Amino acid sequence: MAAPLAGWTFRAARPEDAAACAPLILASGVREFGFFLGVPVEAMVAFLASAFASRHGRFSWRRHRVAVAPDGSVAGVLAAHDGRMIAFDDPHVAWLLLRRFGLRHTVASLLRGLVLEGELPAPKRSQTHVAHCAIDERWRGTGVFTALFEDTRRAGALGDGEGREVVLDVLLSNSRAAALYRRLGFVEQPRAQPVSPKLPPELESIRMRLGR
Template structure:
């Protein structure tokens, strides 16, 4: 997925002050210590071109993503009690975003609600039972370049190892070569390329690379 052009306003932080937490179960929201709405805003800002190609209203897009967020399938990067990054996962037939028709209907008319419901269901690929897929990785614009994305990925890979998964996969669009280079440095290799040509032009890309990192068995 491609990221929007953003102001070059960066904050340099000590990585030792960044805390990664994930796999938050029902009733454990207190572990985050702040509103999850910030995570949804970070997600939207990172992928606004792709999201807005489908949903024009920023407010409505954030609303339905907030309702769809499933905490057990999210890893958060926290700094001083503030969310600065998010990794949304997909594994065991579950995804970090679950778009229910009843939730979508709160923001759209019946026709659009049915349309969005089926579109959201179609965009989640089938994966193996021993695979964790990083569906979305996003870092607050002000904290990019501090290794937050790397920390999130490594934490996900460690979670995969501890829980018996053998592979972590992700997708990266052709218009985001910097992200692809990062994933390659972290041990991901390209498995195949999916071409969409003009179908996804409005979303800012025409193809995406499917990348994979093998996870050693827990001994």
């Protein structure tokens, strides 16, 4: 267990955290979001902020927990997606895309999303998927993410105490993050299927599962 961090607090996210969390969520998967959304960084941040403020969907504040720095700023975030609660995630994100970017762009994004989902599959009903893991760059390597993860676990948001399988995905190229997840108890899983030829090589990922 990580040592307590003086002055830091960890809590469930709130709608008013949208402006702080949107760039962090983007940082958690800037290549993936760039491929999926296909818009400039500013537009991606605006989309994620709007989606975060919603009560519904995979980007909603209701799925996230945050780390709050001693100065009161939100400096870390992660999401926990319960596989039993995701049935309407895809229709909701399609609606958000359509409202913000229009029909033509939405169709193109959804087609790219299908390719991405082949590499980053949605959790099964028996799984909780940890995603959107990011810490402000000023605080990386200081133990903040470990503390946030452990707080999320203690809060019951992962459901591993109920026997649920906890999984996450990390880019093959992101060895630093993979090493952190291993220290937290995650282990690599065998690939379920070959990499799609339509997937950009830099998006090849590893699925990891939290050990029992």
